[in-house]
Amino acid sequence: MIELVLKAVAAPMLLGAALLAATHRLARQDDNNARLKRGGAAWGVALAAAFAVSVFVQEGAPRWPPAARWHGTVYAIVTAALIGLATSLPKNTLLSSSMTAAGAAIAAAGFVSLPGVDTVLWRGLLGAVVAVLALVLGVASRRNVGWVWPVGGAVIFTVLSGLFMQSHFAKAAVACGAVAACFGSGGVLMLTRLAGGFSVTGAVTAATATAVLSLTGYAYDPSGPLRWTWALPTVSLLGFALAAGGRASKPGLPRKLIGLAWIVVCCGAAAGLDFRARMSAKDKAADSVYSPY
């Protein structure tokens, strides 16, 4: 187990942190390099790399078509990060954010085809959710939300990891743990001024990852007692973007705290309600052992 944590959580986390730190160092060496100064752009690549490395450490080399349908999430998240990176390089504008959101939506709907939720309607819904989330979060990424970004991201992916663990999907739980750890290490680097801040690339990657992993949990948890709780991490990210983003270029501490509190409440509710429902279902199952058949 320790070996698994080292290879599938710690190593991806260190990779993400190294990407963030290296990009930031390059940006500081060359003040004229506007691309890298905005380069919180590395956030998206770091998060996507952490998730992809964690999955493939556990599942083997990537291949197409994927060996399991949930591997499509990796392709969707990596594509979203690359689209975000490409469109954020020229200039971070509303147009580029919109293009990024549309690209991420197409990637999510195209790559993610999960059992039971693979109809056109479901995939269209996923694309729409990714588009809205990426767009709103992209706007928020142009505000200086500071430390609440990595803290909020870490909370969301820690709770997703916990939900996956409760639904017995350990590989996805470990991969989400790697993303949460990447948020955490990136936050530490930000606080010590060794990494850039929130960016549109990070926004679109986080939006795509949160939405597709929430749907993945829903798809592979058909007997889960409260499947709708899988939507709460996505709802929490949307609320965070609306609350912390706002119109001010540098939102005050209250707005940041409201955004973070929204994440904590939604994700806490998801984890708590799911845990309670599973314990209750288990009690009923235990009773049925003694019932006639």
Add this chain to the structure above:
Amino acid sequence: MNPRNVVVAVAVIAGLGCVLGWRSAYLPEAGRAEAAPAAVESFAIDAVHSKALFRVHHLGAGMFYGRFNDVTGTIVFDGTSAAGPQFDVSIAAGSVDTGNDKLDGHLKSPDFFNVAEHPKLTFKSKSAKKLNDKTYEVSGDLTIHGVTKPLTAQVDWTGTAEGRGGKRCGFETVFTIKRSDFGMTYMLEGGGLGDEIRVIVSLEGMIGGGR
């Protein structure tokens, strides 16, 4: 011969015939496996009296057993020909049962059987070779976790019988596979769970009758 003795002899013979006839029709058929059916017949697998068990090395310590409760399919068999039986077996992956709900849930997840994507484990025989009166070497395709691999296993014919208004036949096999061959690699590194899985399958086929 005295006509009276003739009548008594006929009556005794008729009585014996009736008794023997009743025995063959109604008594349990234990030990009658040799009385095989002559024609090739298709038996439906009796899900109640058929099981598939698996055994895996846990943490390098104990041997852990689980089973699948829902085994269905058909057996084509005549009991006499050298061609041997034909099997078309389907096992519901979601019927995995270890006696522990949490463990069952984990085995159904994408970490192991991925029931949502691969709801069935199947075996379809292609050929059979008679090794002796009770044993066949059966070859076919085994599909687990969406991966199909050829499999050859020795299958024991455990008997043929009539009872509960129908005809039945039984087979049992024990073979070993590597789960990594079927793309199931969770906890393989570090020896959390062994790679080799011993599989025990016991099938009862029936024509007509109830369970």
